[in-house]
Amino acid sequence: MSQPVLRPSIALGGLAAALLLTACGPDPDKAPTTGDEVKERAIEAQTARKRTGAEVQDRVLNRVVHTVYLCDNGERLSVDFDNPRQMATIRNSSGEAVDLYQERAADGIWYRASNVELRGKGVLATWSVEGRQPTECRAVD
Secondary structure: OOOOOOOHHHHHHHHHHHHHHHHOOOOHHHOOOOHHHHHHHHHHHHOOOOOOHHHHHHHHHHOEEEEEEEEOOOOEEEEEEEHHHOEEEEEOOOOOEEEEEEOOOOOOEEEEOOOEEEEEEOOEEEEEEOOOOOEEEEEOO
8 A cells, every 4th residue: 555645735734834823922032031021021911901990990899809918917818809799708818718798988998797807998908807906918919
């Protein structure tokens, strides 16, 4: 039995497709080479596009917003603000979760349950648990 013969047009078509696909990838010469360049590229990749006021308001009022807080006492809080339901679910460093309900705040946020409370404004918040000293926290994500 004889070997199948590849037509030159099929071989050239395959080669052209391979070249086209490799041309779509990032240019290796433009890749960051220093630590500062890597950091700058990472920051640029994480920077969100500018949103209009209406887009920001829609996101805040109608969606679940996830935030991570690092606290002065070493605790890490992962918070899902469920704005349509007016509540927040907070998971601490140990994985324990608690649901807090939104309270009317004059300015900023205020969520509480029977023995815990999260209050804040901007990226700063105070995390209070009954029987423990309140701790200051900062949103990092």
